[in-house]
Amino acid sequence: MTEWLEWLQNSPLAVSISEDWFPWVESVHVVCLAVVAGSIFLVDSRLIGWTSRHLRFTYVSDRLLPWTWGAFIGAAITGTLMFIAGATNYAHNTPFLIKMGLLVLAAVNMLYFQFVTFRSVQNWDTGKPIPAARAAGAVSLTVWCLVIGFGRWIGFV
Amino acid sequence: MNLHQFADWLSNTSFSQTIQVTSWAIPGIQTIHIICLAALFATALMFSLRIAGRGLSTEPLHTQAPRFARAIWMLILVLLITGLLLITAEPGRTITNPAFYAKMIMLALALAITLWLTGVARRQLESPTAVHVAAATIAMLLWIAIIFCGRFIAYVESY
Numbered sequence: 001m002t003e004w005l006e007w008l009q010n011s012p013l014a015v016s017i018s019e020d021w022f023p024w025v026e027s028v029h030v031v032c033l034a035v036v037a038g039s040i041f042l043v044d045s046r047l048i049g050w051t052s053r054h055l056r057f058t059y060v061s062d063r064l065l066p067w068t069w070g071a072f073i074g075a076a077i078t079g080t081l082m083f084i085a086g087a088t089n090y091a092h093n094t095p096f097l098i099k100m101g102l103l104v105l106a107a108v109n110m111l112y113f114q115f116v117t118f119r120s121v122q123n124w125d126t127g128k129p130i131p132a133a134r135a136a137g138a139v140s141l142t143v144w145c146l147v148i149g150f151g152r153w154i155g156f157v
Numbered sequence: 158m159n160l161h162q163f164a165d166w167l168s169n170t171s172f173s174q175t176i177q178v179t180s181w182a183i184p185g186i187q188t189i190h191i192i193c194l195a196a197l198f199a200t201a202l203m204f205s206l207r208i209a210g211r212g213l214s215t216e217p218l219h220t221q222a223p224r225f226a227r228a229i230w231m232l233i234l235v236l237l238i239t240g241l242l243l244i245t246a247e248p249g250r251t252i253t254n255p256a257f258y259a260k261m262i263m264l265a266l267a268l269a270i271t272l273w274l275t276g277v278a279r280r281q282l283e284s285p286t287a288v289h290v291a292a293a294t295i296a297m298l299l300w301i302a303i304i305f306c307g308r309f310i311a312y313v314e315s316y
Contacts, residue, residue, distance in 0.1 A: 023308060023309055023311075023312040026308055027304060027305040027308040027309065030191070030194075030304050030307075030308055031198075031301050031304050031305075033191075033195065034191075034194055034195040034198035034199065034304065035195075035198065035199060035202065036195075037192070037195040037196075037199075038195035038196050038197070038198050038199025038200065038202070039199045039202075041195065041196050041199065042196075042199055042200070042203065051224075052213075052224075055213065055215075055216065059213075059215070060213070063212055063213055063214075064199075064203070067199075067202070145188075145192055148188055148191050148192050148195070149184075149185075149188040152184050152187050152188045152191060153184050153188075156183075156184050
């Protein structure tokens with residue numbers, strides 16, 4: 001594992017990022033995460049029932065989530081590029097590991113919502129969603145704020 | 158008193174010292190700053206898309222515009238407060254930094270465009286013209302450049 005991380009970190013791409021391109025890659029990562037987290041916040045806020053209750057939930061999510069996924073691809077690519085630039089350090093960086101765990105948690109919450117709660121969407125698509133849907137929104141909102149917090153903390157240890 | 162002396166004075170105030178010695182304060186304030194910039198960027202994106210006739214396009218623009226405007230200005234307020242706290246904590250790194258000034262100039266431009274567009278949209282803008290779409294596009298490019306400059310404050314040398 002350590003050998004593989006060292007090989008990764010010494011690859012020409014990783015060296016070029018850590019020597020010349022890190023601030024640029026990091027800035028693109030922030031723009032992408034802004035679209036990812038920001039669009040998720042807007043959908044969550046509708047799901048919890050705080051905003052846009054006069055719009056159908058499926059309408060709001062259909063219009064926003066393509067942006068979320070597009071930007072997520074960008075955030076994942078730039079995140080991977082930053083990771084390989086310092087692979088041996090990040091592999092032992094506690095906030096980084098917590099952030100990855102939180103992303104898994106966000107995915108589990110999303111999958112449970114998509115395959116269980118969302119099946120009855122026609123009953124709560126307008127107005128205030130059912131408690132299970134509102135809970136999924138609240139969990140998502142909290143987890144994504146924590147992802148940002150631990151992400152920022154990576155650079156401070 | 159020049160900028161450097163002001164930065165020295167500010168960083169020696171007890172308020173600045175308190176932020177500096179509290180280990181979680183700067184990452185904590187930056188986290189709130191990033192959460193709000195994400196919400197602002199996505200809201201601005203939805204507003205710009207709506208101007209271009211896309212996004213949440215079934216609702217009339219003039220009923221949507223006040224909600225977009227309220228969210229944008231509330232988030233700007235929190236961003237200004239957290240931004241001021243970050244300057245207070247590290248004045249030597251910010252108020253003498255070219256990236257910071259580039260960010261502030263572009264912020265003023267982005268806010269002016271947003272103020273104008275939300276104002277026009279409130280007044281029954283049924284069919285936005287190419288000028289409105291161009292302004293909305295420029296605003297989004299400015300927000301992207303503002304994010305870049307914000308991150309580059311950490312990398313550009315202060316003078």
